[in-house]
Amino acid sequence: MKSLSVLIAALAIAVPTVSLACGETSDCPVATGTYRIRMPDAPGPVGAIVFAHGYQGSSAGTMKSAGLKDMAAERGLALIALDASGDDWAIPNAPGSSTDGRDEMAYLDSVVADAVERFGIDRDNIVISGFSAGGMFTWNVICDRGDAFAGYIPYSGTFWKGPPANCAAGVQNVIHVHGTADRTVPLAGRYITLLTWQGDVAESFAMYRADKGFSAAEGYTLGDMTCEHNAAGDKRLDLCLFDGDHDFRGTRLGEVYDILMQ
Secondary structure, X not given: OHHHHHHHHHHHHHOOOOOOOOOOOOOXXXXXXXXXXXXXXXXXXXXXXXXXXXXXXXXXXXXXXXXXXXXXXXOOOEEEEEXXXXXXXXXXOOOHHHOOXXXXXXXXXXXXXXXXXXXXXXXXXXXXXXXXXXXXXXXXXXHHHHHHOOEXXXXXXXXXXXXXXXXXXXXXXXXXXXXXXXXXXXXXXXXXXXXXXXXXXXHHHHHHHHHHOOOOOEEEEEOOEEEEEEEEOOEEEEEXXXXXXXXXXXXXXXXXXXXXXX
8 A cells, every 4th residue: 555655656746747728718827817818710920909808897708708709710819808806907096996906017918928928929919908997998008008019999998087197108009999879988987986987088089199199180980980080100099989888899899900900
């Protein structure tokens, strides 16, 4: 019996530990959180759409979105789903009870670094997007990490309590998507508590347009959206509005992505 236990112990030492795989249905751990990823059926390295979920969402919930998965697969992109550590993203002026104070930019940095190393993601072909509270997260990334990524698509969310005076990061490609009848995150914003409120999208655009020297708007139509285009050299700052409420569709995200990356 003793010799058997010795043999088992020896085998345990001899056989290397195999780390559990992570992906679409299991979490990928990083320093201050986790993420999930769905790789396309395409040769690498591949680009990626990094997506931030809404209030009380999760990376697992993001991966259940057929529209998001189809949008990424049709373009040969990886879908990287971020995961807030609380009910909401810990970004400036967000309701304090819904966040835990995690450094969200450091978390994003660690997710991207891990995905590049582990899955061979093309570091120069990453677009950041998010819906609702995830759109608010995306606007903060634009200001804090703008130079790090190829483009940004905030969807139905902007800064809490309005935009900062300026953005430290350089001028970037940004297309914001929003419903004209959105009652959850209205274009003009609304109070959430006496201490904080959702910002006005027009104010965010005015700040970024002035801060980065964008031109006057020109109109165009994209799918079911009416858009305005502002230019600063080869960069664009566009606002695409659809007739509807707080409604996310992967087809809209895909249409906007194609314009952003053309």
